[in-house]
Amino acid sequence: MNQLLLNIENYVFNLFKDNLSLDFTYHNFMHTVKVVEAIKTLSTEEQISTDLREKLLIAGWFHDTGYTKIVQGHESESANIAKEYLTEHNFDENYIKEVQDYILITTLNSVPKNIGEAIVKDADNYHLGQTEYPKISELLRDEIAKICHKEFSDYEWHVENRNFFLKVHHFYTDAAKKLWQKGKEENLIFTQNKIKEIELIGDIPNKYEIKKKKNDKIQQPDRGVDTLFRVTLNNHTRLSDIADSKANILLSVNAIVISIALSTLVPKLGSPKNEYLLLPSIVMLLSSVVSIIFAILATKPNVTYESFNEEDIKNKKVNLLFFGNFYQMSLDAYEDAMQELMKDRDYVYTSLTRDLYYLGKVLERKYRLLSITYTIFMIGTILSVLTFAYAMITNVA
Numbered sequence: 001m002n003q004l005l006l007n008i009e010n011y012v013f014n015l016f017k018d019n020l021s022l023d024f025t026y027h028n029f030m031h032t033v034k035v036v037e038a039i040k041t042l043s044t045e046e047q048i049s050t051d052l053r054e055k056l057l058i059a060g061w062f063h064d065t066g067y068t069k070i071v072q073g074h075e076s077e078s079a080n081i082a083k084e085y086l087t088e089h090n091f092d093e094n095y096i097k098e099v100q101d102y103i104l105i106t107t108l109n110s111v112p113k114n115i116g117e118a119i120v121k122d123a124d125n126y127h128l129g130q131t132e133y134p135k136i137s138e139l140l141r142d143e144i145a146k147i148c149h150k151e152f153s154d155y156e157w158h159v160e161n162r163n164f165f166l167k168v169h170h171f172y173t174d175a176a177k178k179l180w181q182k183g184k185e186e187n188l189i190f191t192q193n194k195i196k197e198i199e200l201i202g203d204i205p206n207k208y209e210i211k212k213k214k215n216d217k218i219q220q221p222d223r224g225v226d227t228l229f230r231v232t233l234n235n236h237t238r239l240s241d242i243a244d245s246k247a248n249i250l251l252s253v254n255a256i257v258i259s260i261a262l263s264t265l266v267p268k269l270g271s272p273k274n275e276y277l278l279l280p281s282i283v284m285l286l287s288s289v290v291s292i293i294f295a296i297l298a299t300k301p302n303v304t305y306e307s308f309n310e311e312d313i314k315n316k317k318v319n320l321l322f323f324g325n326f327y328q329m330s331l332d333a334y335e336d337a338m339q340e341l342m343k344d345r346d347y348v349y350t351s352l353t354r355d356l357y358y359l360g361k362v363l364e365r366k367y368r369l370l371s372i373t374y375t376i377f378m379i380g381t382i383l384s385v386l387t388f389a390y391a392m393i394t395n396v397a
Contacts, residue, residue, distance in 0.1 A: 002054060004089075008061045011085065018234070019068035022226055023146040025342045026139040027064050036060040038123035045175030052116055055095070058082065059102035059120055071147060079103045112172050122176035125169060129180025133187045135339050137161060142343060155198045161191045229352045236359045243366040247298040250373055254288040254295070261285055276395040280387040287380020291373055298369035321351045 016029045039060045043053045059082070066077030079100040086096045104110065105117040112118040127136045137157075145151045152160065165188040171177045265281055268274045329337070341347050 005054070005057055005061070008058060008085070012061045012065060015065055015068055015081075018230065021147075022345075022348060024067055024143055025146070026136070026143045027067050030338075032061060032064055034126065035063065035123050038126035039119060041179070042119045042123055042173055042175045045179070046115060046119060046173060048115060048119070055099050056102055056116055056119055058086075059099050060123060062099075063103045063106050063120070063124065075104050075107045108168075115173070118172035119175075122171050122173050122180075125171075126176075126180060128165070128169060128187060129171075129176075129183030130187075131183065132335075133183075134190065139339070139342060155195065158191050158194045158198070162188065162195060165191065225349065229349075229356070232356060233352070233359070236356065236363060239363055240359075240366065243363070243370055244299050247295040247366075247370055247373065250291055250295045250377060251299075254291045254377070257288045258285060258292075261288075276391040277388075280384060280391050283380065283387050284384040287376060287384065291377040291380065294369055294373040294376060298366050298373060321355050 012032060013029055016032075020028060036057060039056050040053075043056060048056075062078050062082035062085070064074065064078060065081045066074030066079075068081075069077050082099055082103060083096050086099065098116075102116055102120045105112055105121050106124045110121070112121045127133055130136070141152060141157055165184065169184075171181055171184070261281065261284060265277065269278055269281060341351065
């Protein structure tokens, strides 16, 4: 992949991780990745140029970054964030302006004027033609309830979706129509059927509001708690980086000591007149080797693993945020589990708490081994100097 796009992906990931509230259950990094994948698909189908494809992918990565600052008018803020990044990386004004236009086209009622804008516009609404649309739609509903403090009954929500399908949205590119139009029509039928089901029950708002209140586990999360987890996890990650850096320093220093000793000192020990250097050399080499062993142990990956079964996943007892737990799951099972996770605030915080706990356990091991390594290195250095000094004095005498 283009290195520029990889750098932008990492930048956007960190921007969301550090600044986007957990309230955004729909407009988050996962949604951004899906939109970028949709842009790739449409770009291939429409056979656009490599240069245009790059601009569209950049726009795709940045198109929702404005949510890290504002909700209303986030498209303009996203365009500004993209401009700042591209300006820092010495892109010319015309290139930046074109990328900004592709971002701004994602505004709700905007109409694309060219193939590039049409691709981005269609990619941003890719989910309308997916079989997962009902689940994705619920994520948006949850987000609106938490961010905009506006709740919909089941009936109201399905009516909103039906109106969007019929009166607001349509795909612009031939590729999107070929790939997603049929799925969109099926989702429209699904929505209309849901409306009919509710209408047949009668007393529309009350029955469905009661059902919603009973089943709705989503509460308004405390932003202070979000900040607490974000800051604490970042601090633990930095502490881990510091430990690895210190261990690498000791690895390098001791490797140099051993290299010099093996190339200059050890060959001289074969001579009888240099026998007095044998003990100091052994002390120095032994301390360096032991220091290297403990430094390697400190940096050696230590992946904690939580054993679980399908019942544990259903009962929400598994931390799905750690790769050591989910790497053996199928993609479909993991996506379903993550959808449930994002709907339940308590489950999210429980998973973050477990993640923090196990990260702390790893850190404790790292710093304990690092402390032992520094102690061995310090004592070994002192003993080496003392034995060399004693050997020199004894030899002279």
